[in-house]
Amino acid sequence: MLPPLSSPQWRSTLRSYGWGFRSVTDTVMSLVLFATYLGIGALAHDSHFSLGWALAATLLVWAGPAQIILISTLGSGATIIQAAIAVTVSAIRLFPMVVSVMPMMRTPETKRRHLILVAHLTAVTLWVECFRFLPQVPRDRRIAFIHGLGSGLVVICMTATAAGFGLAAKLPPLLAAGILMLTPLAFLFSTARNSRELSDIVALILGLLLFPLAAMLDTGVDILISGVVAGSIAYGVHRYRARA
């Protein structure tokens, strides 16, 4: 539990960082991330990447689906360019996520460079947890809090990457399949729980349903097409409701 907004606990930046770091124990996503990155470490091992490479990827890429796509496309014999395109398309979601997180942290004194690390740390989990945690954090301490929460999650995922890499040879296929299924399940329910506005719920449901249709086009940017169409329809529903 976080201290109340008026608590003197929030006066120190370092302590705010600490509250963020500690908050990794207050979200089930930490557990899910740990298991997901066990799977990513194992996948990297089986695809003949080195441990250092797998750890560097977790630290520098910091997006689970992108790492899964990167390793599995390269492992299946794709060229660097093909892998880069596949990863670039899946990573487009990071753009609107960063855009929507920034206004929650900005104060009149905030410079853009203060937000670079927040932008790097932004991925699905952090994005979801921002909406949950930040209303309980004073605005001028939010950057420190997110730095803490983000670095806590990075520590968890680096540990899991190394553990998964070591365990790879002992991981039965059934368990490997179960671990890969964690990502869609956890993403789905954490987003569903955060969807309070009608526009978010419509965007989630339509986004799921429209992807298989967009995939038939086989354009290479199917996710972008279904995402923009579903998101815009959801926004239209919001506008219609606001006027009614």
Place this chain on the structure above:
Amino acid sequence: MSEFIGDWHALVILVVAGVIPNQIWRMLGLWFGGGIDDGSELLIWVRAVATAILAGVIAEIVVQPPGALASVPAMLRYASVVAGFLGFMAARKSIFAGVMSGEIVLLGGKWWLG
């Protein structure tokens, strides 16, 4: 060191196909997001698109599964999502209950099918 990271070729792949494709979107978001107000109409649209793209990533993993997940029949993968959703709703929107119900159906089903 070279054994820990791998050869320079592996490192180039990581930067070109891993780091740049992700960071480019984050830094564009940082550049663009600096000028948007909390609660503006544009932000509502941006958030809806982010949610829908994420939904697309979720659907892609289930519909076109990577690695070991491809060995699980499609119907079982869809059943896992449905069971997860029922568990999620039954436990008053608990992520943990949703993930566990989905996993139980996936692993149990696959084990039973052999």
